[in-house]
Amino acid sequence: MSSTFIRGPICGVDNCPSRLWRIIAGRRTCQYGHVMEGDIEFNNDDDAAGQQSQGVITKRLNLTTNQQGSFQSSLSFSQQNIQKIKHSKKFIKGKQAKLLMIKSLQYILKKQVDYLINICGFPVNFENIVKLIWLSFLCKVNNEPKGVIISLNINITVSVIYFSILQLGLPVYFCDLINWISSLDFPYYKAGNIIPRSWNERLPNFYLSSLNGNNLLTLKTFTDAILRFNSLTHTSKKFNSTINVTGLIFKLVTLNTLPPEFFFYTKKFVELFCSDEKDLTISIYKIPNRSVSNHILLPETYVILSFILTIRYILLYDGVYTEKQIYPNSWLEALLRTAPINEEDISEKSVNRRLTKLLNTNHDVANEVSSNPINWTEKETTNYLTWIERKFVPLEVKNHEELGKFSMDEGIILRKLNDIVPLDSTDFPYTELNRTPLTFIEELQEKYLRLLDSVDNNNSNTVNSNRVNEDIDFKKRLDLICKLENKIIFDLSNDFNTSVENLQYQLAAFETRIKTYNN
């Protein structure tokens, strides 16, 4: 009836070029009489209303066209499908995905190196070494005829960093890396969200999950990763791959507040028994095998084990081959009893160590006293909560927001909730610890002073009843040495994120090896 034409999309049936549409008997028909596919008619008026008022009143929707020139109100089914596809994520697969994966690994590596140089005070030269090793990896990957063999995950970047540390001979070890990771400073946890959003959207979930370091690195996985990387790129052939032994020994001695002579003892011990090239370097021939991976050790573990053995032997034979006991029982007791430091005086490093301890999943939390949150003091809890507030929660929220995981409504709802339950409520005041963060050296001094004090106290208390009953004394001493050793093993297992059983097993194996070595 009405001959007014509306401009719309091209009809396209039988190559019909018409863009003009009109409505004939409720159907949208083009200039040449083709009926539009999937046309929807909107009838807003009630039938009853039409009957009552006898004149027919029709309501027309203002037909607007979108960018493509089609009517917005009516979409053909084919068009709808196209729109749906557009909304869904476009994942890339195969070789392209692997390329993008390597790209994002490189991006993460850059961030990690930035952190190490700017905040941890690594030498500027470090970046060049990392670049060299990364290039060797890229070269290897590129020349491989079958493409990438090694499984791409975030541990590759960590191993690149580790190798460059070895090359420069820096006194940085696996335990430090773990500490940085667990304090969430070092870009490892949720690293997949650091990369640009366009990359993140295109990567399939499998790759993304391998980019996110969701679990804390354990000693075993770290060793595996490094050996795999080495077997692929042969880095240890081209670069220095022996660890900085003296630095590690010094670290171990100071952390356990032992007198300085233990440094030399341990060094001598290492020179004697770990002089083997194999022990202190990473060789290509240690190809990781899941079934026998227990026997393949990181060079650091050899140093740890020899440190423990040194303490054991020296304390056992103290006073036997020497005339006077240098390390009396009172000293041992004082070592075991190291009083807890004030929470205010704790350094950043110790906080991170505690976090690592908390995250160590190798032993049950319930069995321990110190890392079990039930036994935490109020100050410890406050410290932990401030850390959570500053580091953990912002990271979580930021990741969600940046990735667009919140819809608009969700964001509004959550903001409302945050208003209802604000962090700083007047009804529930909390006192922040106003601590001036000590440096690690200051804390160490504090520790040694405390030890000295407690030793002095012990000496004054105990009456000099030397060699009254030697048997009992010896038994007591043995007991003390065992306790001390267990304590050190426990601490080290926390620092290196392994189980106590594993370390003990390794220790036994190492001891038998040394005995055969002597013979």
Add this chain to the structure above:
Amino acid sequence: MFDIPLNTSTYVNKHRVRERQLRYRYINEHTKQYKKYKRHVYKKKVLRRKYSDKKYGSSLDENFNNSDNNNNNNNNHPENKEYLIARRNKKKTKWTTVYSQDTQELESENNAFGSTKYEEDSDISETEDTNNANINDTDEDARIKLEKNDYDNDDDNNNLDEEEAFISSKDERKYFSRHHKPQQTYELWIDPNTTTHRPLQTNIIRFPEWSKIETRTKSKLKEPLAQTTHSLKAYQKLIPYGLYLHDPHNIRSYHKRPTIQDKHIETMVILLRIHISKLNWSMAYRIFALLIRIPRVDIRSIWQYGVAILNQSENLIQCLTFLEWMHSVFSSKKAYHLTNLLQSDPVFRGSSRNHTAQFSLTWLWNSLIFYSTKGDQTRRNKHDYEKGNMRIKEEDGEYDEHFLNKYDKEGMERLIEKITEMILSPPFMEDGEVWFILAMCHMMRADYTSLCYLNRRGGQPSYEREKLYDQVTYDINKVIKYLKESKSRQNGDFLYPNDYIMRSLTQIELRVSEEEEEEEEEEDDDDEEEEKEASLSDDTNKPTHMSLTNKRKEIEENNRYQLVSQAINESDLRPELDSSLFQVEEENSFLQTLDMPDYLLEDDYNNQYNAHDNFYTNRDSDDREYSSD
């Protein structure tokens, strides 16, 4: 230590889900088998009774003896023939569909052995039956044997012919058994069919029977366990002994290694619980506020702590707003489909079409208490209404004003509006508790308006007084109506102090009617009618339109009210449970009797804590306590 409160959409621990699935499957299967056994024993008894009354034992015996040679001999006796036909029919209808298998087994005795299917069993099974029958001397035993054989046949899979006949159906079953059915991962708490209910521990079960049940359940579980891991198989072996699998050396590979995120959230939840238990509210609040901000934490599993903490703040509205937020965000009206692959906990954390969320109920209760007291529950002291005799006198003026100040009129209006709106849609519509809360709201309003009526005794325009009077009668009517409604609803069978409510209603009514008696001698009949409808003892015999003796009637009525209330008080008409639960003498408000507020126990610090604990954590159980009648 505890389950980590994470959003289930992202967090699924497959090991745990599988273990739970297996455990409940075992339990369900076991109970099913036990029920079958019970039914079998029950049948035995019934049959023995039936056939011992009618005496055609000898003929049956012959029949069974002859049946070795000729099956047709069975048809000699009319009764026997009938029985056999019935049995055959039973067998034919055993196997219907795969989908309705579970429900049918529960529903009907005929289909009790639905998992085994015998369609062409006439020859083979009958000969077997008769063979068995020959061993027994009496016919009754033979009959029992017949039944028992049916029961035993389930285990006999030796017969190849049978198996061949049902290959097709078996394949179908296998196919469907491969699919994970989430409804099997939860224990069946309630058998929907009440006809199959039989007390569990009426008889002692002997070991042979027990072992039979045991083996049968094991054989049922064989199929789903065929392609699972060793650890799961080992776990299945441990279930009957009530043990759990704990492998310290392999624990990391067995259970998923917790991620950094999980670990921190777990730690925070532990800290939250500790600090709540230590009543260290400021610390607990901080932890809760931090936990809420982590996107992956599911608030639905920690909101109870939030309510407990926020209740400690001086700003009590904060708690209500939080609960309202929970209600508006997490209450969904979708039906909970068992068929969905939801491996999460049941709906009880949230809401569904047939289940009201606990946080909405808590919200309603809390706001009812808050609006009627403005958060101050110490308003009433013991001497206000002594021993249920709630006659209002001049001395009580002080108290009245106190109460009137505490009552939040606008808030209560809003609440009533809100609930009446809610009641129109499914989950709340069918919940008796919501109706009950609505009734209580109306009762509070009636209490308030009646006191208003009393308070402005002098110098008040009559039309306003009429308005108030109308309001009171309207509210009282509503209370009674909604209480009836709540009883008729799904879970409305909880016990509440009906007597007490009715008594206080009469008291409220008295306040108004007394005034009518004193001042306005001529009262509208309509009002009176309403009043009568509303009153507890709806005396239908009472004449309604008596214009001449209007005044006298009124006086009589009032006296009657008093008499009723006195009679209730004097005689021990009230049930014991009622009186023990609701100490009317001490806590005069019905709200206070519903849940003990901690404010009443200010003397003893420990008591306060306990009461508080009960108040929030066991609210659910408190409410349902009455339902245990």
